[in-house]
Amino acid sequence: MSYSWLIFIVSLxxxxxxxxxxxWRALxxxxxxxxxxxxxxxxxxxEFRQTLQLQAEDVAAGGGNxxxxxxxxETDEQQALFEHFFDRSADYAKLVEGVRQTADMCLQTEDPAKLQKQVHRLRKDFEAIALQDFFPGAAQEQTAAALEDLEHAVHERLVPDEPHAVQQQIxxxxxxDYQHRIWATRQRPWIDRLASAWLIRRFxxxxxxxxxxxxPADCPAEALGFDFDGAVFTHVGAKITFxxxxxxxxxxxxxxLNRIGALVHYLDAGGIPVLEAVGLETLMSGMxxxxxxDDKLLAEAEKIFDAFYQAFQEPTHE
Known part of the structure; x- marks a missing residue:
C-alpha cells in the first residue's frame, strides 16, 4: 500500500x-x-522513513520513545492542511528581497569579489529552500527567475566579453583536420575556457x-578561437563551449566527458546542480x-580535469 505521509512522535x-x-536539529x-x-x-x-528510523533508535538510546x-x-481538506505546513513562500519572499538588494548593489559596487560571493550565497540559499520545498509552485518559479536574472546581470557586469549563445547547427x-593548430581564447580563463583548453589538448x-x-578582437586570423562572441567554437543554444x-x-x-560537461555547465551557466561543483569551484578559484x-594555470587545471576524468570512468572488472 502506498502512503502520503509520515508522522514522527517523539518523547525524550x-x-x-x-x-x-x-x-530537533536532525528533524x-x-x-x-x-x-x-x-x-x-x-x-x-x-529515504525519509529510513532517516526517521535512525532518529527513533537515537531517541531510544537516550531513554525516550x-x-x-x-x-x-482522510479528506482533501486535510491534505491541503498538511501541505500548508510545508509552504515555503515566506522563505522565498525573503530570498527575493535579498536578490533585489544585490541587484541594486550590482549597479553601485566596485568590489566584484563581494558581489560574486553574495550571488553564490543567494544561489545556495535558494537550493537549500528548494530541497525542502516538497510541494513547489509559483513562489519557487518566481524566485528562480529573479535569481537567474540577477546571475545574468552580474555575469554581464563582471565578464562583459563572455560569449552570448547563438542558434545554429553544430x-x-x-x-x-584540426591538428597542430593555434587555439585562442580570452586571458584569465575560468571554468569553461580551462575545461575547453584541456579537452582540446587531451582529445x-x-x-x-x-x-x-x-x-577577442586580438584573435589572429589563423587561430581557432573558442569561448567568445564570433569564435569558431562558442556557446550554441543551451550548450556551453565545452x-x-x-x-x-x-x-x-x-x-x-559528459559528466565533466555537466559539471562545467553548472559552474559556467547554472542549471542542474552537480555534486562535485562546490569542490571544483573552490579548487579553481584558489588556483x-x-x-x-595563464599557461601555468592551465597546466595545473589539466591535472584536475585528468583526475576528474579518471574518477568518472566506468569501473573495470578483471
Missing part, C-alpha cells in the same frame, strides 16, 4: 537536553512540519598551442589566485 526525558537538541534539517510539540510531519518517501506512523489524508568535424589536438587574448566541442568532434559517447600566468 527532560534531563536529556543534548539528545533533544540533536533530534529541522529534514524539513519536517510541526503538528505540535513532539509530533512531526513529512511527505512519505522511503519514538513512533513512526505511515498514513494517508557541424560534425574530424579531429584529424582533439594534442599538439595544440593555446594563446590568451587581451580582447559541450559544443564535445558535439563537434563526436565525443558525446564518452560518459566521463586562479595562485597562478597569474
Amino acid at each position: 526525558p527532560t534531563r536529556n537536553a543534548a539528545g533533544r537538541m540533536r533530534v 529541522k534539517a529534514l524539513g519536517c512540519g510541526v503538528l505540535r510539540d513532539g509530533v512531526y510531519l513529512l511527505p512519505y518517501h522511503p 519514538a513512533h513512526i506512523l505511515a498514513l494517508n489524508s 557541424k560534425r568535424l574530424q579531429p584529424q 582533439i589536438d594534442s599538439e595544440a598551442r593555446i594563446i590568451w587574448l587581451r580582447a 559541450e559544443v566541442l564535445l558535439a563537434s568532434f563526436g565525443l558525446t559517447k564518452d560518459a566521463a 586562479r589566485q595562485r597562478w597569474t600566468d
